[in-house]
Amino acid sequence: MKTTTTTLAWRQALLMIVILGMLGVTAFPIYWMLVTSTTSSADLFSTSPHLLPGLAQWHVFRDVFTSTDVGTWLLNSAIVAVGTTVLSLALAVLPAYALSRFKFAGIAIVGLALFVTQMLPEAMLVVPLYAIFGQLSLLNTLTGLILVNTAFTVPVITWILKGAIDGVPIDIEEAASIDGCSRLGTVFIVVIPLIAPTLAATAVIAFFHGWNEYVFAQTLVSAPELHTASVGLAGFVGELSTPLHSVMAIGLMYTLPAVFFYLLVQRYVVAGMTAGSVKG
Amino acid sequence: MSSISLKNVTKTFGAKTVLGNIHVDVPAGEFLVLLGPSGCGKSTLLRMLAGLETVSGGEIHLGQRRVDTLPPSARDMAFVFQSYALYPHMTVRRNITFPLIMRKFRWWFHIPVLGHLAKRRIESSPEVRELVDRTAKILSLTEMMDRHPRTLSGGQRQRVALGRAMVRQPEVFLMDEPLSNLDAKLRSSMRAEIIKLHRDLGGTFVYVTHDQIEAMTMGTRIVLMHAGEAQQIGTPREIYTNPANTFVARFIGTPAMNLVHARIDGGRLAIGELRMPLPAHLGVRGASSGAEVLVGVRPNALAIGTDPAQPGMAGTVALVEHVGAESIVTVRLDTARTAHDRDDGVGDEIMVTQAGYSTLQAGDEVRVSLDLTQAVLFSAESGRRISNDIPLPTEAPHAAPGFSTQH
Numbered sequence: 001m002k003t004t005t006t007t008l009a010w011r012q013a014l015l016m017i018v019i020l021g022m023l024g025v026t027a028f029p030i031y032w033m034l035v036t037s038t039t040s041s042a043d044l045f046s047t048s049p050h051l052l053p054g055l056a057q058w059h060v061f062r063d064v065f066t067s068t069d070v071g072t073w074l075l076n077s078a079i080v081a082v083g084t085t086v087l088s089l090a091l092a093v094l095p096a097y098a099l100s101r102f103k104f105a106g107i108a109i110v111g112l113a114l115f116v117t118q119m120l121p122e123a124m125l126v127v128p129l130y131a132i133f134g135q136l137s138l139l140n141t142l143t144g145l146i147l148v149n150t151a152f153t154v155p156v157i158t159w160i161l162k163g164a165i166d167g168v169p170i171d172i173e174e175a176a177s178i179d180g181c182s183r184l185g186t187v188f189i190v191v192i193p194l195i196a197p198t199l200a201a202t203a204v205i206a207f208f209h210g211w212n213e214y215v216f217a218q219t220l221v222s223a224p225e226l227h228t229a230s231v232g233l234a235g236f237v238g239e240l241s242t243p244l245h246s247v248m249a250i251g252l253m254y255t256l257p258a259v260f261f262y263l264l265v266q267r268y269v270v271a272g273m274t275a276g277s278v279k280g
Numbered sequence: 281m282s283s284i285s286l287k288n289v290t291k292t293f294g295a296k297t298v299l300g301n302i303h304v305d306v307p308a309g310e311f312l313v314l315l316g317p318s319g320c321g322k323s324t325l326l327r328m329l330a331g332l333e334t335v336s337g338g339e340i341h342l343g344q345r346r347v348d349t350l351p352p353s354a355r356d357m358a359f360v361f362q363s364y365a366l367y368p369h370m371t372v373r374r375n376i377t378f379p380l381i382m383r384k385f386r387w388w389f390h391i392p393v394l395g396h397l398a399k400r401r402i403e404s405s406p407e408v409r410e411l412v413d414r415t416a417k418i419l420s421l422t423e424m425m426d427r428h429p430r431t432l433s434g435g436q437r438q439r440v441a442l443g444r445a446m447v448r449q450p451e452v453f454l455m456d457e458p459l460s461n462l463d464a465k466l467r468s469s470m471r472a473e474i475i476k477l478h479r480d481l482g483g484t485f486v487y488v489t490h491d492q493i494e495a496m497t498m499g500t501r502i503v504l505m506h507a508g509e510a511q512q513i514g515t516p517r518e519i520y521t522n523p524a525n526t527f528v529a530r531f532i533g534t535p536a537m538n539l540v541h542a543r544i545d546g547g548r549l550a551i552g553e554l555r556m557p558l559p560a561h562l563g564v565r566g567a568s569s570g571a572e573v574l575v576g577v578r579p580n581a582l583a584i585g586t587d588p589a590q591p592g593m594a595g596t597v598a599l600v601e602h603v604g605a606e607s608i609v610t611v612r613l614d615t616a617r618t619a620h621d622r623d624d625g626v627g628d629e630i631m632v633t634q635a636g637y638s639t640l641q642a643g644d645e646v647r648v649s650l651d652l653t654q655a656v657l658f659s660a661e662s663g664r665r666i667s668n669d670i671p672l673p674t675e676a677p678h679a680a681p682g683f684s685t686q687h
Contacts, residue, residue, distance in 0.1 A: 171365035180353040180382030
């Protein structure tokens with residue numbers, strides 16, 4: 001008995017060490033950004049690197065706000081990311097429901113077509129999209145960026161949501177239809193609450209896509225006041241010099257909101273929502 | 281409360297006919313049970329009544345109203361699912377209130393905050409609250425109104441499903457094997473609860489089951505189905521005592537009715553080497569001497585004796601099962617032939633029930649005598665019931681005859 005308990009304790013300890021190790025690997029880049037941003041340029045290239053953030057250098061965060069438009073960039077990124085998330089989910093739910101519940105001719109082709117869109121690299125689409133957006137007066141607008149990001153996320157999200165809707169027992173929908181729910185009502189009142197964890201997960205995917213996207217943000221938008229943080233950050237990389245601590249400070253500010261968004265949403269990403277509904 | 285009328289209802293999936301020409305009239309207030317083995321089409325028929333399956337042919341009427349073209353929500357029928365189908369994200373109270381909210385639902389209820397407020401307003405209105413609380417009280421759910429389905433036991437979930445059906449006060453209750461997921465003890469108590477519910481609410485019930493005990497104890501009338509056709513429609517007593525064909529005879533009753541091959545020999549019945557005078561009620565109109573028939577006799581209408589001089593079918597005891605109040609004795613017949621084989625192909629065995637603890641043992645030579653006053657006859661060719669009133673059929677054999685509901 002004692003041996004079993006001891007073995008269990010060792011196992012727990014080992015597991016904890018592995019988890020801490022993985023956490024370290026994941027979190028270290030963020031920590032290193034903090035350290036680098038608060039290290040003076042002179043010390044950055046010294047032979048003995050600083051391992052702790054330099055408290056004397058905190059002003060770098062204030063400085064980047066005064067010397068650059070980082071506030072605007074972050075705001076633009078947030079608008080694009082939130083817009084992409086909302087629009088992607090809104091556009092993907094009904095097709096996902098249709099793919100899951102309706103049997104119609106060509107359903108396999110529709111499913112395949114969604115995948116095909118994912119095979120084309122973004123860079124290849126820049127030129128034709130530039131021409132199309134020019135015609136539609138969408139160049140130099142955040143709306144344009146939201147639309148183009150949404151076009152990339154909707155197929156993926158549709159497939160993920162289809163899988164989740166497949167998992168909702170059809171009996172529940174039939175019960176709702178007998179209780180007086182319309183088809184659309186069933187989707188909104190019954191199906192969507194039941195796939196909330198998957199919706200949260202897909203929201204994370206859409207948000208990160210919108211937040212991180214660079215190629216279209218760089219090419220379809222040229223006005224400096226509409227730059228997103230990814231473009232703004234890249235602008236620091238100069239031909240002659242790159243102010244590393246400013247880049248890292250902005251990088252940190254660029255990373256943290258995304259981390260917070262994930263933490264906000266992740267508590268909804270829990271399984272077992274349909275437990276207790278139907279037997280088995 | 282309304283009557284239901286199914287007029288020549290059929291269901292086909294592609295070229296396959298799963299339900300053929302079902303014709304049933306269910307008077308208002310009746311507890312109709314659709315009974316049959318798996319895959320006989322009973323659940324499909326119930327789902328067609330509810331509007332969850334389309335009707336391929338025929339008509340369904342609820343009272344004077346034709347409903348088979350209406351969506352499920354417009355039929356005023358409540359449905360209790362085998363799987364309960366509760367809304368997992370809603371509390372017990374919301375689950376039960378849901379049909380009442382849907383009754384007053386407007387499109388703008390989909391607007392996030394506004395819709396939420398409107399729904400809560402309906403939920404807390406005195407008449408809705410009173411109705412829901414009363415339903416909960418009947419089903420002993422009052423203590424768990426704020427819990428979610430996942431925290432309830434199977435029996436409690438089934439009661440919530442019943443509550444959700446009751447609260448609508450519908451014309452018709454449809455139930456699809458609602459007790460099949462419960463353990464034996466709970467099943468018998470829920471059975472009693474549903475019978476009481478039917479008595480108190482007085483609605484028209486249509487209940488699907490494969491369990492003959494449920495059918496016999498709950499139903500005021502039974503439709504026994506097999507291979508997509510109604511084999512017999514009648515009260516539990518009629519179906520038990522006057523089975524319309526050999527399928528019904530073997531399906532109802534445990535152990536199943538014995539079917540022994542016999543020949544009509546003048547005024548006598550020849551079973552193996554045994555000759556018995558044919559009782560008046562078994563007199564077969566139109567049966568010539570030599571006609572092959574099946575004698576259907578329930579295990580409790582047979583008697584076993586060990587005296588070789590006793591008239592009866594000679595045989596050997598193959599198995600004795602003691603089931604408490606009675607013993608079930610399986611006898612392998614020497615010369616008489618049965619119409620049913622065991623799953624392993626061994627035939628010519630009949631079952632006899634004896635009161636109390638039988639002293640017989642496997643291998644004993646016995647005589648089985650039958651009480652023909654409790655027997656029924658079937659055509660050996662078609663399997664249909666024959667008697668003075670029902671002549672031996674002359675048309676081609678038909679495995680699944682249609683029966684009228686008029687009695």
